[in-house]
Amino acid sequence: MTMNRTVETDFPETFIEEIKKSQEAFGERIDANPTNVEKGMAKLVLTLVELIRKLLEKQAMRRVEGGSLTDEEIERIGETLMKLENKMEELKEVFGLKDEELNLNLGPLGDLM
Amino acid sequence: MKIYIYGIVDSNDGIDESVYGLKGAGVYNIPYRDIGVVASDLNGQIGDITQDSAVDHERVVEKLMINCAVLPVKFRTVFASREDILSMMKDYYSDFKDNLDRLRDKVEFGVKIVWPGEAIRERMVIACNKGDANVDRLADSPAKSFLMNAFKNYKIGKEFEQKADRCVTVVDHLFSRVAVEKRLEKLRTDNLLLNAVYLVDKNKQNDFKKAFEHTRSVHRGFKYLFSGPWPPYNFVSLPRKSHPLKDCGSVNVFTEALQHEGMPRGDAI
Numbered sequence: 001m002t003m004n005r006t007v008e009t010d011f012p013e014t015f016i017e018e019i020k021k022s023q024e025a026f027g028e029r030i031d032a033n034p035t036n037v038e039k040g041m042a043k044l045v046l047t048l049v050e051l052i053r054k055l056l057e058k059q060a061m062r063r064v065e066g067g068s069l070t071d072e073e074i075e076r077i078g079e080t081l082m083k084l085e086n087k088m089e090e091l092k093e094v095f096g097l098k099d100e101e102l103n104l105n106l107g108p109l110g111d112l113m
Numbered sequence: 114m115k116i117y118i119y120g121i122v123d124s125n126d127g128i129d130e131s132v133y134g135l136k137g138a139g140v141y142n143i144p145y146r147d148i149g150v151v152a153s154d155l156n157g158q159i160g161d162i163t164q165d166s167a168v169d170h171e172r173v174v175e176k177l178m179i180n181c182a183v184l185p186v187k188f189r190t191v192f193a194s195r196e197d198i199l200s201m202m203k204d205y206y207s208d209f210k211d212n213l214d215r216l217r218d219k220v221e222f223g224v225k226i227v228w229p230g231e232a233i234r235e236r237m238v239i240a241c242n243k244g245d246a247n248v249d250r251l252a253d254s255p256a257k258s259f260l261m262n263a264f265k266n267y268k269i270g271k272e273f274e275q276k277a278d279r280c281v282t283v284v285d286h287l288f289s290r291v292a293v294e295k296r297l298e299k300l301r302t303d304n305l306l307l308n309a310v311y312l313v314d315k316n317k318q319n320d321f322k323k324a325f326e327h328t329r330s331v332h333r334g335f336k337y338l339f340s341g342p343w344p345p346y347n348f349v350s351l352p353r354k355s356h357p358l359k360d361c362g363s364v365n366v367f368t369e370a371l372q373h374e375g376m377p378r379g380d381a382i
Contacts, residue, residue, distance in 0.1 A: 006322075009338035014227055014304075022301040022308075061267040064260065078260030085259075 024100065042095040046088070047102045051112060053084050116143075116192045117155040119173040120344075121202075122181040123213045125149045132176050135159075135169050143195060145202035148209060151177055152198070159189055174344045182217035184209060185344040208351050216348060218315045219293065222341030223308075224325065226284060228334070230303035233276065237269045274300070281307050284332055287324040291317055296347055306335065310347045318342055 009015055060077050063069050069077070092098070104112040117135055125144030128151060134140045138153035151173065160166070167188055174185045192198050202209070242265075252258040277300050284307065289295060292311035301308050313321045318341075325339050 005340070005342060007338070007340040009336070011227070011336040011338075014336055015225060015338045018225075018227055018302055018305045022305055057263060058267070060260070061264055064264045065267075074260055075254060075256050078254075078256030078258075081263065082256055082259040 039095055039097075042091070043097055043101060044104075046091055046095070046097060047104055047112065049091075050088060050102045053081075053088060056084070057081055115155040116152045116195060116198060117159070118150050118152045118186050118190050118192060118198065119170060120151050120177055120186050121184040121209050121213070122149050122151055122177055123147070123210075123217070124181050129176070132173060133169075134173050135166055140173055143198055143202075145199060146206060148202070148206070148213065150198050150202065152192075155191060159191055162189070171344075178220075178344055182213045183344060184212050184216065184349050185346050187346075205351070212349050212351070215350075216312075216345045219312050219345055219348070220315055220318065220342035221345045221347060222292075222311050222313055222318075222321055222325075222339070223343065224288065224311065225305065225309070225338040226307040227304050227336040227338075228277075228280060228306040230273075230277075230300070230306065234269065234273050234303055237272055241265050241269050273303075277306055280335075284328055284335070285309070287328050288321065291321045291324050294348055312345055312348045313342070315342075 060081060063077075064074070092102075117138070119134060119140065122142070124142070125147055126142065126149075128140050128142050130139070132140045134153035135155070138155070140151060140153050142149040142151055170188045174183060177183045192201075252261045281297065281299055285295070285297065288309070288311050292313050294312040296310050298308040300306065311321065321341075322339075325337070329335075329337050
């Protein structure tokens with residue numbers, strides 16, 4: 001190399017481990033081909049459903065934080081979120097998908113979630 | 114025959130014959146008006162990603178940087194023909210010129226910082242569980258209990274991010290005073306507090322290194338990885354809607370190929 005470059009750290013193993021972890025967490029491309037098209041599509045659809053579920057959950061958390069929910073509303077929202085999460089768990093199991101697989105890499109924009 | 118490209122330079126002159134590219138291929142300049150695309154011929158397939166090929170690409174870019182302003186192109190960018198390259202140059206000439214002016218005499222430095230994020234989060238969980246004992250008792254149904262639990266996690270996540278923000282602000286402070294631009298990525302993992310790249314004037318490289326040494330000596334609780342100078346891969350900025358290389362078969366693998374980097378994904382061409 002022509003530039004006078006340094007790559008300097010006292011903890012190379014720590015950084016190798018964290019970089020590996022961060023790459024694993026990176027959303028992969030949808031891998032759809034004739035043999036796994038069902039799983040590829042399921043991954044795409046469930047990723048979007050998971051995004052919507054997380055947005056709903058975040059909105060609910062803000063309302064809980066704001067203290068504006070009645071007892072009945074807490075019960076109803078809790079039940080909805082619980083059922084949504086259970087349904088997602090079932091679907092992930094059916095299609096053999098793990099939590100970390102439900103993400104999309106949007107290139108320079110980063111990950112979807 | 115396909116054409117492999119390394120970068121766009123602010124020169125339409127020929128390239129020094131001693132510069133060799135991928136698989137030892139001769140490197141030449143494809144001029145367009147007052148700028149050019151540095152390329153080499155590619156016989157057959159580009160082949161597997163190897164450390165050698167990544168280093169070959171990088172070496173060409175760095176040699177170009179000695180005498181030119183360079184917009185480094187992603188590793189493994191291939192065009193089908195010279196006409197395709199000239200067509201791209203025609204369409205994006207003014208964008209390339211703007212970037213060449215902006216990045217002239219600039220280099221990139223990478224800074225990664227690890228903090229004990231997992232331990233910090235664990236302590237927050239313990240503190241939150243203690244503080245919310247009464248709330249747990251109020252959750253008199255599975256649905257309420259689920260919501261309260263989700264709320265606890267939400268609060269912990271928020272507190273964790275706020276703490277990370279404060280730490281990033283503190284460590285970024287000195288770097289930002291020297292750098293002209295930066296790209297910060299926070300908490301890629303719980304422990305990887307900061308993955309940053311900074312654009313620095315070539316004549317301020319020593320100042321940036323000193324800022325790093327100072328930061329490291331003051332904030333001893335973190336683990337640091339410092340790298341550079343690099344060609345400014347992460348600071349090329351082009352209109353997103355009409356990216357010139359979106360259909361040419363380029364593969365965004367430069368960072369993966371250079372195992373030590375893993376920088377934030379910027380707008381590198």
